[in-house]
Amino acid sequence: MAFPRAALAALLAAGLCAGPAIAAPVEVSAYPVALDPDDGTRDAVGALAYAGGLNLVATAKGFGGWSGMVVAADGAHLTAVSDNGWSMTAVIERTEGRIAGLADVDIAPLRGEDGASLAGNKEWGDAESLTLLPDGAFAVGFEHRHRILRYQTLAAVPTTLNLPAGIAAAEPNGGLEALFALPDGRLIGFAESLLDGAGNQTGWLFPATGDGAARELKLAATGIYKPTDLKVLPDGDFLLLQRRFTVTGGPGARLSVIPKAILDGTGPVQDRELAQLIPPLTVDNFECLALWRDGAGKTRALILSDDNTSFLQRTLLLEFVLP
Numbered sequence: 001m002a003f004p005r006a007a008l009a010a011l012l013a014a015g016l017c018a019g020p021a022i023a024a025p026v027e028v029s030a031y032p033v034a035l036d037p038d039d040g041t042r043d044a045v046g047a048l049a050y051a052g053g054l055n056l057v058a059t060a061k062g063f064g065g066w067s068g069m070v071v072a073a074d075g076a077h078l079t080a081v082s083d084n085g086w087s088m089t090a091v092i093e094r095t096e097g098r099i100a101g102l103a104d105v106d107i108a109p110l111r112g113e114d115g116a117s118l119a120g121n122k123e124w125g126d127a128e129s130l131t132l133l134p135d136g137a138f139a140v141g142f143e144h145r146h147r148i149l150r151y152q153t154l155a156a157v158p159t160t161l162n163l164p165a166g167i168a169a170a171e172p173n174g175g176l177e178a179l180f181a182l183p184d185g186r187l188i189g190f191a192e193s194l195l196d197g198a199g200n201q202t203g204w205l206f207p208a209t210g211d212g213a214a215r216e217l218k219l220a221a222t223g224i225y226k227p228t229d230l231k232v233l234p235d236g237d238f239l240l241l242q243r244r245f246t247v248t249g250g251p252g253a254r255l256s257v258i259p260k261a262i263l264d265g266t267g268p269v270q271d272r273e274l275a276q277l278i279p280p281l282t283v284d285n286f287e288c289l290a291l292w293r294d295g296a297g298k299t300r301a302l303i304l305s306d307d308n309t310s311f312l313q314r315t316l317l318l319e320f321v322l323p
Contacts, residue, residue: 025104025105025106026060026088026105026106026107027060027105028056028057028058028090028101028102029056029057030054030055030057030100030101030102031054031055032053032054032055032100033053033054033282033316034282035053035281035282036280036282037282038280045275045277045281045320046255046274046275047274047322047323048255048274048275048301048321048322048323049320050319050320051097051098051099051300051319051320051321052318052319053282053316053317053319054099054101054316054317054318055314055315056314056315058105060107062086062088062107062108062109062119063086063088063315064082064084064306064307064308064309064315065082065083065084065086065306065308065309066080066082066088066287066288066304066305066306066315067081067082067083067127067128067177067228067288067306068080068081068127068128068129068130068131068141068229068287068288069130069229069289069290069302069304070130070131070290071092071290071291071292071302073292073293074292075094075292075294075302077089077090077091078090078091078092078102078290079130079138080130080288080304081110081130081154083122083125083126083127083128083143083306084119084120084126084309085109085118085119085120085121085124085125085127086108086109086119087107087109087110087154088105088106089104089106089154090102090103090105090106091103091104097294098319099302099317099319102317108155110125110127110140110151110154111155111156112124112125112149112158113149113157113158113159114157122144123144123145124142126143126144126145126173127140128141128142128143128175128177128192128287129141129176129177129179129189129229130179131179131180131181133150133181133185133208134183134184134185136152137150137151137152137153138150138153138154139161139181140154141176141177141179141189142176143172143173143174143176143192144172144173146163146167146168146172146176147160147163148161148162148163148176161187162206162207164189164204164214164216165214166194166202166204167191167194167204169194170191170192170193171193171194173192173193174191174192174193174194174226175191175192176189176190176191177190177191177226177227177228177229177287178190178192178203178227178228178229178230178240178241179230180230180231180232182232185207185208186205186206186207186208188203188204188205188217188230188238188263189204189230190202190203190217190219190227190230191203192226192228195221199221200218200219200220200221200268201218201219202216202217202218203216203217203218203219203227203262204216204217205217205263205265216265217262217263217265217269218268219240219258219269220268220270222242222256222271223244224246225242225243225252225254226243226244228241228242228243228287228288228289229287230258231289231290231291231301233257233299234293235260237257237259238257238260238262239257239258239289239291239322240255240256240257240258240271241253241254241255241286241288241303242254242255242256245285249278249279250279250283251279251283251284251286252276252277252278252279253276253277253278253283253286253303254273254275254276254277255273255274255275255276255289255301255303255320256271256273256274257271257272257274258271259271259272274322275320282316282318283316284305284307284313284314284315285307285308286303286316287304288302288304288305289301289302289303290303290304294321298321298322299321299322300319300320300321300322301319301321301322302318302319303316303318303319304316304317305317
């Protein structure tokens, strides 16, 4: 179910090259972070091997609030969207196999269906999920004004894709946080804050073109963790990123595997946990997930945090090698 590496790299390259940057090149400072600030030698959590991490800092307008991300098949290019109506493209720099920084960073406003800029418009520009469609276009899921927009490039004027009817029951700030396009064009998505009567997370499998009805999916909930991003693994299962926050426990993130059987829509499916990131480990409000395969054939996961444009939070980019 995964895209061929060469084809995906070409599609992403097309999207990454589109659209003008803001007035000046964006300078992003990158500061390495340890997995465990109290033990700099720790290199694993759960079933995941830590492959490096950065605290990304920039003063450019539009930087921060990243809520959806895709990465090229070779792990070299990143595209992200923010909950403030901006998009970002960047080259991921690596030193001795570990992420070292971002280069050639461009930030530009997303447009709405009428062609107007969505930058800074929380009601209409709250982009929370990003996926690459089979034809090379992007699908972006929005909250507050729940909708999915199709962008041929992220600089283009979008068109509207169909929504599952059930999303209308989601809270304004609890919409399609996790969204992924299958190779045949169908979309699988989960709302952040929409539980059924039995406490299961609600999701959907629905056609990108609006031709046919959406099939409702159920994922057994894990405590207070909520879905924030979703990607397909090489074997057809899905990797799910979730987050939580409590006043006493602080932020937390969870990575788990959802079996591909969830696409059958026959009943609640239980995921399999790979790892939790909770204090004292390095963690923030992780909302973005991307996968790529390295030269050794290992699948690597990148996660990026939404700092809510708050000085109390950080934009963290961490990388892990999956088992």
